[in-house]
Amino acid sequence: MKALIIILLLVVSTAVKPQDKTFNFNSPQNIRKFADFLFCDKDYLRSAIEYQRIHGTPGDDTLRFKIALCFSRIKNYLDAIDNFSKVNQTSAYYNESTLEILKTNFLMDNYYGVRKYYLNEFVNINTKYRNEGKKLFNFSYLFTEDPLPEMNDFLIPFDENEQGQISSFYNWKKDPPYKSSLLAGIMSAVIPGSGKIYVGEVGDGIVAFLVTGVFAFLAYDNFQANHTTRAWIFTAAAALFYGGNVYGSVAAAQVHNVKIDFEYEENLKRYLEKHNYYTPNYGFCDEE
Amino acid sequence: MKSSLIILFFLLFIDAFGQNSFDEQFRLAEELYQQENFFDAITEAKRLLFFDESGNYNYDAYNLIAQSYKQGAKFSDAIRYFTLAEINARNKDELCKARTDIIRVNILRRTTNRALKLLDSLQADKRFADKKDEITYWRGWAYIFADEWEKASLEFAKVDSAKELAVLTKQVDEELYSVTMAKTLSYIIPGAGQFYTGEYLSGLLSLGWNVLWGYITIKAIVDERIFDAVMVSNFLWLRFYRGNLQNAENFAKEKNLVISNKALHYLQNEFSGLKP
Numbered sequence: 001m002k003a004l005i006i007i008l009l010l011v012v013s014t015a016v017k018p019q020d021k022t023f024n025f026n027s028p029q030n031i032r033k034f035a036d037f038l039f040c041d042k043d044y045l046r047s048a049i050e051y052q053r054i055h056g057t058p059g060d061d062t063l064r065f066k067i068a069l070c071f072s073r074i075k076n077y078l079d080a081i082d083n084f085s086k087v088n089q090t091s092a093y094y095n096e097s098t099l100e101i102l103k104t105n106f107l108m109d110n111y112y113g114v115r116k117y118y119l120n121e122f123v124n125i126n127t128k129y130r131n132e133g134k135k136l137f138n139f140s141y142l143f144t145e146d147p148l149p150e151m152n153d154f155l156i157p158f159d160e161n162e163q164g165q166i167s168s169f170y171n172w173k174k175d176p177p178y179k180s181s182l183l184a185g186i187m188s189a190v191i192p193g194s195g196k197i198y199v200g201e202v203g204d205g206i207v208a209f210l211v212t213g214v215f216a217f218l219a220y221d222n223f224q225a226n227h228t229t230r231a232w233i234f235t236a237a238a239a240l241f242y243g244g245n246v247y248g249s250v251a252a253a254q255v256h257n258v259k260i261d262f263e264y265e266e267n268l269k270r271y272l273e274k275h276n277y278y279t280p281n282y283g284f285c286d287e288e
Numbered sequence: 289m290k291s292s293l294i295i296l297f298f299l300l301f302i303d304a305f306g307q308n309s310f311d312e313q314f315r316l317a318e319e320l321y322q323q324e325n326f327f328d329a330i331t332e333a334k335r336l337l338f339f340d341e342s343g344n345y346n347y348d349a350y351n352l353i354a355q356s357y358k359q360g361a362k363f364s365d366a367i368r369y370f371t372l373a374e375i376n377a378r379n380k381d382e383l384c385k386a387r388t389d390i391i392r393v394n395i396l397r398r399t400t401n402r403a404l405k406l407l408d409s410l411q412a413d414k415r416f417a418d419k420k421d422e423i424t425y426w427r428g429w430a431y432i433f434a435d436e437w438e439k440a441s442l443e444f445a446k447v448d449s450a451k452e453l454a455v456l457t458k459q460v461d462e463e464l465y466s467v468t469m470a471k472t473l474s475y476i477i478p479g480a481g482q483f484y485t486g487e488y489l490s491g492l493l494s495l496g497w498n499v500l501w502g503y504i505t506i507k508a509i510v511d512e513r514i515f516d517a518v519m520v521s522n523f524l525w526l527r528f529y530r531g532n533l534q535n536a537e538n539f540a541k542e543k544n545l546v547i548s549n550k551a552l553h554y555l556q557n558e559f560s561g562l563k564p
Contacts (some may be wrong), residue, residue: 025336034338043334230513230516230520233504282363
């Protein structure tokens with residue numbers, strides 16, 4: 001009987017309690033594990049909140065860095081910079097933090113901030129990623145209207161296999177294939193449609209030339225034939241097409257230039273993203 | 289000795305089945321959900337799932353996360369977690385509920401084709417033969433969000449408990465303007481489509497412009513200036529005629545949008561039945 005009871009007790013206590021019933025979800029260790037999981041699951045906001053709950057744990061110098069990374073990845077750049085700049089000098093991620101500050105300024109399109117931080121702080125404190133920092137510093141000139149450094153100086157930090165692409169970015173920036181909106185307008189004022197052809201819209205240019213010409217001829221012809229009502233209608237139509245064509249040529253040149261700028265910036269950003277803004281892979285998650 | 293053993297066994301039994309930390313964690317997530325603190329509800333449910341090795345909470349926690357995402361209009365995330373709930377369903381009812389929830393989110397985010405496809409597959413599954421009315425009900429809602437009020441009305445008419453919706457959707461369908469009718473009227477008499485949609489001034493203007501350019505074209509033909517007639521008709525009359533057709537179509541669509549939105553507003557705020 002006794003043995004039976006003991007067996008019963010044993011069975012109940014093992015079968016009904018498969019998990020520790022007093023599990024502490026909020027111990028610093030478990031918060032850390034959960035935050036790491038969220039980080040790798042790309043749930044960065046929750047991950048940052050969890051890391052912040054245990055920030056200050058002695059002996060752990062990666063928390064501040066990971067918090068900053070989380071903010072950077074959810075595009076909360078100001079908090080990211082704030083946290084990167086608070087990473088302790090003794091931390092294993094100190095050099096990485098300064099490089100990440102440069103990257104974050106880039107992501108914020110704050111190119112003057114990139115240069116200011118690089119010249120005033122980065123070159124003095126970063127011992128590990130000087131070349132990467134210099135690359136970002138040089139890249140910042142490709143995004144602004146400031147005078148470019150000499151080509152040879154500009155290419156120094158880049159590897160040989162990168163220099164071809166960087167040179168083409170540099171040349172493009174130095175001499176962008178813009179079209180003059182003033183010239184386009186004047187051309188269309190002299191010969192309707194020619195401004196459009198100059199901008200590259202050949203089909204539109206030919207149509208504008210023909211339509212304006214035909215309406216002008218019809219206006220003249222109707223005045224000659226004393227059909228004044230129709231003559232004025234055709235005059236108005238010709239004037240409308242003529243004015244529209246001059247305005248359209250100026251606008252087309254402006255649109256062309258904006259498009260050129262947009263594509264150039266997109267290519268630059270895509271290139272930087274491909275190279276992860278020259279920041280290393282930290283290996284916090286398997287798939288990173 | 290015997291009685292003390294019984295007491296010990298009883299205490300142990302109660303203790304063993306008592307609330308453990310995992311139950312409490314799930315209850316915390318549920319409470320946060322009830323308080324409409326969906327962000328924290330998701331965090332706590334995810335925490336539970338991360339540490340729970342038994343898998344006992346999988347369905348409920350995934351479902352709670354999905355519902356929270358849905359409440360926050362994060363529909364793609366909601367579908368992801370409803371799918372996980374579906375995978376972890378413990379019985380036919382839970383499976384059906386998870387699938388229905390996925391359909392409801394698809395209805396809400398207006399991926400109607402996907403919703404209808406999922407409804408078809410649910411209907412084809414013999415395990416859910418008793419859910420026929422429910423499936424028809426959600427099909428009706430899918431049509432509402434696809435702006436197909438007539439089809440919605442036909443679906444709701446098949447369900448006894450959805451008579452109110454059948455009447456409402458039928459009423460909306462009858463109120464809607466026919467876009468084809470508006471365009472056809474304007475084809476025949478410029479401006480007539482605008483009149484049909486109640487836009488009288490626009491209709492008169494349209495008619496006036498078309499009469500003017502028509503007159504000038506005909507006058508040119510009478511004067512035997514055919515090229516003039518071609519240019520006026522092509523560049524002026526035809527433009528105004530086409531504009532008149534487009535105008536009539538746009539008015540009909542805009543008016544229909546107002547009617548649909550009014551009905552959806554009513555359904556959202558006044559209708560007390562089950563909604564997506």
